[in-house]
Amino acid sequence: MKAALTRKEVGKHNSEEDLWCIVDHRVYDLSDFLDAHPGGNVVLQQVAGQDATTAFYNLHRHEVLQKYASLCIGTLENETPEVIDQQPGDLSQVPYAEPLWLTPAYSSPYYTDKHRALRKALRTFVDEHVTPEAQEKEKDGTFISQELINKMAKENVLAMRLGPGEHLKGRDLLSGTMKGEDFDAFADLIASQELARTGSRGFQDGNMAGMTISLTAVQHWLHNEPLKQKLTEEVLAGKKKMCLAITEAFAGSDVQGLRTTAELSEDGKTWTVNGTKKWITNGMFSDYFVTGCKTKKGLTVLLIPRGEGVETKLIKTAYSTAAATTYIQFENVKVPADHLMGEVDKGMITIMSNFNHERWMMACAVIQWSRAVLEECLKWSHQRLVFGKPLISQPVIRQKLAKMIALVESHQAWLETLTYQMTTMSYAQQSKSLGGPIGLLKFSATRAAHDIADEATNIFGGRGITQGGMGSLVEMFHRTYKFDAILGGTEEILADLGVRQAMKNMPNAKL
Numbered sequence: 001m002k003a004a005l006t007r008k009e010v011g012k013h014n015s016e017e018d019l020w021c022i023v024d025h026r027v028y029d030l031s032d033f034l035d036a037h038p039g040g041n042v043v044l045q046q047v048a049g050q051d052a053t054t055a056f057y058n059l060h061r062h063e064v065l066q067k068y069a070s071l072c073i074g075t076l077e078n079e080t081p082e083v084i085d086q087q088p089g090d091l092s093q094v095p096y097a098e099p100l101w102l103t104p105a106y107s108s109p110y111y112t113d114k115h116r117a118l119r120k121a122l123r124t125f126v127d128e129h130v131t132p133e134a135q136e137k138e139k140d141g142t143f144i145s146q147e148l149i150n151k152m153a154k155e156n157v158l159a160m161r162l163g164p165g166e167h168l169k170g171r172d173l174l175s176g177t178m179k180g181e182d183f184d185a186f187a188d189l190i191a192s193q194e195l196a197r198t199g200s201r202g203f204q205d206g207n208m209a210g211m212t213i214s215l216t217a218v219q220h221w222l223h224n225e226p227l228k229q230k231l232t233e234e235v236l237a238g239k240k241k242m243c244l245a246i247t248e249a250f251a252g253s254d255v256q257g258l259r260t261t262a263e264l265s266e267d268g269k270t271w272t273v274n275g276t277k278k279w280i281t282n283g284m285f286s287d288y289f290v291t292g293c294k295t296k297k298g299l300t301v302l303l304i305p306r307g308e309g310v311e312t313k314l315i316k317t318a319y320s321t322a323a324a325t326t327y328i329q330f331e332n333v334k335v336p337a338d339h340l341m342g343e344v345d346k347g348m349i350t351i352m353s354n355f356n357h358e359r360w361m362m363a364c365a366v367i368q369w370s371r372a373v374l375e376e377c378l379k380w381s382h383q384r385l386v387f388g389k390p391l392i393s394q395p396v397i398r399q400k401l402a403k404m405i406a407l408v409e410s411h412q413a414w415l416e417t418l419t420y421q422m423t424t425m426s427y428a429q430q431s432k433s434l435g436g437p438i439g440l441l442k443f444s445a446t447r448a449a450h451d452i453a454d455e456a457t458n459i460f461g462g463r464g465i466t467q468g469g470m471g472s473l474v475e476m477f478h479r480t481y482k483f484d485a486i487l488g489g490t491e492e493i494l495a496d497l498g499v500r501q502a503m504k505n506m507p508n509a510k511l
């Protein structure tokens with residue numbers, strides 16, 4: 001039990017050797033912290049013995065107090081701390097910080113109590129286990145730990161990441177929170193958005209994103225049933241890792257231009273693969289590569305195990321190397337014929353239908369990031385004082401916030417409408433009817449992210465361009481939202497795809 005202290009008593013501890021101050025009705029003894037304080041000792045001496053709440057929140061995130069809780073020696077008598085101490089799994093109480101279905105007073109036709117329970121359990125899991133490692137790895141650039149992979153495997157978080165399907169049958173998700181059979185497209189949306197809450201964009205991809213976009217293709221397109229079963233078991237148990245290897249230095253969104261070749265031996269038993277791949281997420285630590293290859297009359301997708309002739313090199317990009325972004329060389333790599341996925345020369349269909357879930361997941365995540373940045377801006381514009389007034393009292397700031405709210409809410413609503421279609425359509429129907437709309441959603445969500453990153457950086461000023469501290473999330477979003485605008489198909493390609501698909505059904509309508 002910490003002491004109940006009075007303001008008068010705090011006032012007596014006002015020297016360099018004996019320095020107390022008050023932040024949010026709590027008393028901190030900073031005498032031994034003066035020299036260690038990243039902001040220096042002078043500023044602390046200026047508030048010795050005083051209430052420094054306003055000054056503190058003008059310069060620090062609340063989590064600084066959580067981290068340095070050991071400096072707190074008591075609370076003021078008859079006073080109660082007012083700032084919300086967010087605990088693992090908690091919903092934010094900031095307006096628009098949560099989607100409407102999670103906001104008191106609103107309802108939604110899409111979500112059930114099971115979805116709500118899943119959201120809570122996943123957020124607790126992410127807050128407790130994923131975020132601490134994510135933030136560390138984002139900084140030091142090293143790859144995800146086997147320990148975290150094992151935890152996600154045990155709770156079947158890895159299995160959830162593929163979306164609904166056979167692979168979830170009989171699995172118990174997050175210690176009984178949901179049955180695998182009940183995991184639908186809205187549960188998938190929840191998983192995609194909750195896992196994007198770590199505030200670490202590079203690690204977010206380093207966290208098995210390669211698996212989420214390649215094991216899905218294995219589920220639908222690998223003919224070799226025993227291999228499919230074995231691989232699915234091993235990968236979902238965290239024992240093996242895999243990634244999707246499509247893009248090359250020669251070809252990105254123009255997939256037809258791939259130059260990695262695959263040639264089938266005369267006896268029809270072995271493929272020989274030669275070529276390179278670039279920007280392959282998780283390639284550095286993958287055991288299998290779902291690879292797009294050029295064959296005689298088109299493209300062919302092969303499942304290539306790591307082995308002789310496969311070389312991987314780390315690429316440095318704008319986000320952390322924790323994503324394990326890779327350059328791959330295949331030199332005379334021998335691949336058994338039964339590692340074929342889909343049909344020979346018809347790999348374009350395999351690649352394109354697999355893109356739908358990837359693009360939809362990216363839209364989920366970038367909309368969640370946009371919302372997190374909006375929350376940061378709402379908090380900051382209340383706590384930051386400029387010209388003696390909170391930032392929020394400036395109409396120009398309220399205009400920016402209104403624009404951000406409108407962009408976030410409209411994209412979440414569009415996302416939910418498309419997600420509902422996914423609950424009613426088969427994989428084949430989705431491949432046919434949702435490619436265009438999902439492409440347009442991702443295109444528009446990343447255009448919105450562009451505007452949100454821009455406005456948020458201006459609201460945060462110098463802090464918005466500084467790594468760490470108050471503006472850390474905004475700085476990261478501004479530096480990394482382009483990954484969502486480029487990976488999985490660029491904005492231009494997706495916008496064009498959306499319109500071209502719609503035009504396929506254009507009737508002979510006249511003005």
Ligand code: HEM
Pocket residue numbers: 021023028030037038039040043044047052055056059060061064065068071468469470
């Ligand atoms: C419990 C008391 C405090 C703790 C534990 C603390 C801790 C920290 C930490 C960890 C930082 C690094 C930046 C960050 O992570 O946000 C920092 C920066 C700073 N602190 Fe404190 N601090 C305390 C109180 C204060 C007070 C009362 C003042 C001023 C009146 C102050 C002034 C500053 C300044 C000027 C910086 C540099 C900010 C910047 O670079 O933008 N600190 N503090």
